Amino acid sequence: xxxxxxxxxxxxxxxxxxxxxxxxxxxxxxxxxxxxxxxxxxxxxxxxxxxxxxxxxxxxxxxxxxxxxxxxxxxxxxxxxxxxxxxxxxxxxxxxxxxxxxxxxxxxxxxxxxxx
Amino acid sequence: xxxxxxxxxxxxxxxxxxxxxxxxxxxxxxxxxxxxxxxxxxxxxxxxxxxxxxxxxxxxxxxxxxxxxxxxxxxxxxxxxxxxxxxxxxxxxxxxxxxxxxxxxxxxxxxxx
Numbered sequence: 762x763x764x765x766x767x768x769x770x771x772x773x774x775x776x777x778x779x780x781x782x783x784x785x786x787x788x789x790x791x792x793x794x795x796x797x798x799x800x801x802x803x804x805x806x807x808x809x810x811x812x813x814x815x816x817x818x819x820x821x822x823x824x825x826x827x828x829x830x831x832x833x834x835x836x837x838x839x840x841x842x843x844x845x846x847x848x849x850x851x852x853x854x855x856x857x858x859x860x861x862x863x864x865x866x867x868x869x870x871x872x873x874x875x876x877x
Numbered sequence: 878x879x880x881x882x883x884x885x886x887x888x889x890x891x892x893x894x895x896x897x898x899x900x901x902x903x904x905x906x907x908x909x910x911x912x913x914x915x916x917x918x919x920x921x922x923x924x925x926x927x928x929x930x931x932x933x934x935x936x937x938x939x940x941x942x943x944x945x946x947x948x949x950x951x952x953x954x955x956x957x958x959x960x961x962x963x964x965x966x967x968x969x970x971x972x973x974x975x976x977x978x979x980x981x982x983x984x985x986x987x988x989x990x
Contacts, residue, residue: 796980801886803967804921804980819977851920864909864928864971866978870920 764788767852767869774842774876782837782872784852790867791857793835797821797848798871804851810835811857842876849873881970881981889987890958898953898984900968910951911969911978912942921967927951938962963988 768783786793794809796819806819810829824846826838835854839846852869884899902908912924925936932944942953951968968981 794977801982803881803883803982804969806977806979809977864926865923866911868921 765852765854765867765869767850767872769872770870771873772875774839774874776842776844776876778842779838779840780842781839782850782852782874784835784837784869785833786835786852786854786867787833788854788856788867789832790854791832793829793852793854794819795825795827795835795837796851796853797846798851799848807837807850839874844876847874847876881968881979883966883968883981883984885984886982887985887987889989891989892960893957895956896954896958896962896986898966898968898986900951900953900981902949902951902968902970902979904949904970904972906972909971910942910944911971912936912940912951912953913967913969913980914938915965915967915983917964924953924966958986958988960988960990962986 765786791812795807796804798804805821807821807825808819808827810816813829813832816827816829829835850872853866855866880903882901890896910927913921914924915921924940925934927934927944935941940955942951944951966984969978971978
């Protein structure tokens, strides 16, 4: 069981370049989200999705786009990278609801992104 | 707005000494509470969680946490730390009627030999 898979693990971008961070889960989870982690700020929610075709903004959505065409995949797009987007990005998923496995959040291994 | 405060950004402690990592949250409604650990260059691993019932929750690696509703706290404790406990620890709060999980800024635990 692969769980939550993120790619790439490391990436260096030049300012203004675009890229997509991939996230896939094989647990048939409805809820998926993207966080960024910065020193002293913990994890901040960028975007999240409660199911295929449904996305919403989190705390820090500016500069990022998402889509959810399938239950399994939730890619995060940087359209024009900026040095302020240098961070570690985590994808997470969970089942819907709060009972049973719905209260367990599964994280990917992280993607280290540097924008120069 | 819901927030999570971890009062200590860094906690140095000697090996085999006890440790407490503090977490306070702001919410007037029922919540789920979590502690996660992150080892260097790795993802987040769930240590323990409080959903309901007993206010003392035991987790992996000898950690435990106590939910205090009146003080809106969920402090993490371990009676005797090991070198391998050196990591970043995150408290997280999930308001059950709200579909987002909010993380605290993290506490860096350094265990000194």
